[in-house]
Amino acid sequence: MxxxxxxxALQVDVRRPQRADARRNFDALLAAARDxxxxxxxxxxxxDIARQAGVGIGTLxxxxxxxxxxxxxxxxxxxxxxxxxxEKVADLPPWDALTTWLHRxxxxxxxxxxxxxxLNRETESFKAARxxxxxxxxxxxxxxxxxxxxxxxxxxxxxxxMVSGLTAAGFVDQAQRDRVLTIALDGVxxx
Amino acid sequence: MxxxxxxxALQVDVRRPQRADARRNFDALLAAARDxxxxxxxxxxxxDIARQAGVGIGTLxxxxxxxxxxxxxxxxxxxxxxxxxxEKVADLPPWDALTTWLHRxxxxxxxxxxxxxxLNRETESFKAARxxxxxxxxxxxxxxxxxxxxxxxxxxxxxxxMVSGLTAAGFVDQAQRDRVLTIALDGVxxx
DNA sequence: ACTATAGCGGAGGTATGCCTCCGGTAACAA
DNA sequence: TTGTTACCGGAGGCATACCTCCGCTATAGT
Numbered sequence: 166m167x168x169x170x171x172x173x174a175l176q177v178d179v180r181r182p183q184r185a186d187a188r189r190n191f192d193a194l195l196a197a198a199r200d201x202x203x204x205x206x207x208x209x210x211x212x213d214i215a216r217q218a219g220v221g222i223g224t225l226x227x228x229x230x231x232x233x234x235x236x237x238x239x240x241x242x243x244x245x246x247x248x249x250x251x252e253k254v255a256d257l258p259p260w261d262a263l264t265t266w267l268h269r270x271x272x273x274x275x276x277x278x279x280x281x282x283x284l285n286r287e288t289e290s291f292k293a294a295r296x297x298x299x300x301x302x303x304x305x306x307x308x309x310x311x312x313x314x315x316x317x318x319x320x321x322x323x324x325x326x327m328v329s330g331l332t333a334a335g336f337v338d339q340a341q342r343d344r345v346l347t348i349a350l351d352g353v354x355x356x
Numbered sequence: 357m358x359x360x361x362x363x364x365a366l367q368v369d370v371r372r373p374q375r376a377d378a379r380r381n382f383d384a385l386l387a388a389a390r391d392x393x394x395x396x397x398x399x400x401x402x403x404d405i406a407r408q409a410g411v412g413i414g415t416l417x418x419x420x421x422x423x424x425x426x427x428x429x430x431x432x433x434x435x436x437x438x439x440x441x442x443e444k445v446a447d448l449p450p451w452d453a454l455t456t457w458l459h460r461x462x463x464x465x466x467x468x469x470x471x472x473x474x475l476n477r478e479t480e481s482f483k484a485a486r487x488x489x490x491x492x493x494x495x496x497x498x499x500x501x502x503x504x505x506x507x508x509x510x511x512x513x514x515x516x517x518m519v520s521g522l523t524a525a526g527f528v529d530q531a532q533r534d535r536v537l538t539i540a541l542d543g544v545x546x547x
Numbered sequence: 548a549c550t551a552t553a554g555c556g557g558a559g560g561t562a563t564g565c566c567t568c569c570g571g572t573a574a575c576a577a
Numbered sequence: 578t579t580g581t582t583a584c585c586g587g588a589g590g591c592a593t594a595c596c597t598c599c600g601c602t603a604t605a606g607t
Contacts, residue, residue, distance in 0.1 A: 184604060187554060210594065221556025226596065319539055326527060327536045334521035337513070345518045348510055352543030375574060378584060401564060412586025417566060 182228070191228055193218040199239050207236060237290055244294045246273050251301035259312040263305045264350060267324075271332045271346065299325070315353055324353060373419070382419055384409040390430050398427060428481055435485045437464050442492035450503035454496045455541060458515075462523045462537065490516070506544055515544060 182191055197218035201209035211232060215225040229235035250269045254262040299321065306324060309315035327349055336342040373382055388409035392400035402423060406416040420426035441460045445453040493512060500506035518540055527533040 182554080184553060186604070190555085211596090212594065215556090222596080223556045223598085224554080227554075231596085316539070319535075322528070323532060323536050323539065326525065326532070327522065327540060330525035330536075331518065331521050333525070334517065336517060341514060341517070344510075345514050345521075348507070348514065348543040349518060349540040350543065352539040352541065356547045373584085375583065377574070381585085402566090403564065406586090413566080414568085414586045415584080416586095418584075422566080 190218065190220045190224050194220060194225055194228060194235070195238060195242070198235050199243075202236065202239055211235070233288070233290075241290075241294055243273060244298050247298055248301040251305060254305065259305075259309040260314040260354070263309045263315065266302065266305055267328050267346075267350070270328065271342070314355055316355055319353055381409070381411045381415050385411065385416055385419060385426070386429060386433075389426050390434075393427065393430055402426070424479070424481075428485075432481075432485055434464060435489050438489055439492040442496060445496065450496075450500040451505040451545070454500045454506065457493065457496055458519050458537075458541070461519065462533070504546055507546055510544055 182188055194214065197214045198209075201214045201217065211225060212222055214235075215222045218225070225235070229238060247266075247270060250273065251266055254265045254269075256262075257265060302325065303321045306315060306321045310317050328346065331346055331349055332342065336345065373379055385405065388405045389400075392405045392408065402416060403413055405426075406413045409416070416426070420429060438457075438461060441464065442457055445456045445460075447453075448456060490512065493516065497506060497512045497515060501508050519537065522537055522540060523533065527536065
């Protein structure tokens with residue numbers, strides 16, 4: 166619905182610190198948080214994350230005053246990558262563009278679980294991020310529909326929830342995840 | 357793999373108490389636990405469950421000495437219903453039998469989330485329950501495959517994880533859940 | 548080299564959940 | 578009705594997580 170040309174700001178007010186040691190810690194925290202949220206969901210222990218990052222719990226809370234701030238930082242980062250990825254596939258054929266993007270979605274989104282769990286959250290910031298992601302992906306989907314490749318009785322919301330639901334779930338291995346994803350996407354394709 | 361004729365025992369050693377008040381509490385606990393595990397996942401608070409059931413925490417622990425016992429009681433009950441449901445659809449046409457069972461799976465399984473989360477658990481009891489469920493569902497799937505209705509490059513494990521993954525996830529409403537499930541199942545159908 | 552200060556990190560207060568224990572209550576039999 | 582005892586339920590000990598506070602450390606500018 167929102168159709169600005171330059172992607173909407175989607176900025177988080179978490180500033181990267183100035184001093185070198187602080188920046189190292191900041192980045193380590195983000196990386197650890199990304200892993201933790203991905204493997205344990207949004208309720209991962211913050212103390213674990215700090216320990217994993219090799220910093221004290223105090224440092225975590227200085228950079229990210231509460232759980233939500235940390236989650237946002239990771240989450241919005243990934244959403245932004247997804248938006249960029251959507252732009253990059255724009256010149257592929259409709260169906261390829263869509264599936265390529267969705268596969269990138271699966272690869273990139275280390276926080277799959279967190280993304281999924283937060284799909285229903287009603288925070289302002291989450292709604293904004295969701296909107297940005299939808300704004301990026303919807304055109305790809307509509308193009309595939311108009312090209313007669315994707316079913317018209319399916320909404321983009323259906324599709325995205327299906328994909329993220331599947332990818333967030335735990336499969337035996339990556340191969341099975343891909344296989345199942347492909348199967349599910351086949352259901353979306355016009356036969 | 358196990359192919360006994362009468363469904364394997366799959367019994368939990370949780371005996372329903374004798375006295376009338378005790379039985380009431382026992383049943384209330386099971387019902388509350390079913391709800392809680394469904395809505396909050398396997399990590400739902402046991403104190404909440406007791407409160408919800410209107411009994412003291414002590415009563416909960418007398419009936420189910422630990423979280424696992426309670427989870428098993430709920431979980432195995434549902435698995436058992438699923439096994440019975442599989443027998444009941446045996447005389448439908450192959451594809452209908454399969455999808456009917458899967459839809460029943462979605463309806464019955466109030467503990468969808470718990471079932472899903474436990475799919476990867478390596479407890480003995482979980483492995484047993486999983487085996488029972490697979491033993492019940494696999495014939496339906498193989499029949500659909502042999503009838504040329506279901507793809508042969510998909511395993512029953514793929515299918516079940518796809519379905520339970522989807523149903524465990526949170527959708528906007530039941531209609532969307534059904535819609536997405538149908539789409540995904542279309543991907544399994546031979547075109 | 549020196550110093551001001553941004554940044555560190557863990558001790559500890561608060562909250563919440565798990566599970567045990569035991570004094571009291573009420574169901575059921577006689 | 579009365580006694581036995583199965584059963585109740587919450588207080589409280591233990592563990593864990595959240596988050597704050599503040600004395601110490603190490604960076605970066607001069």
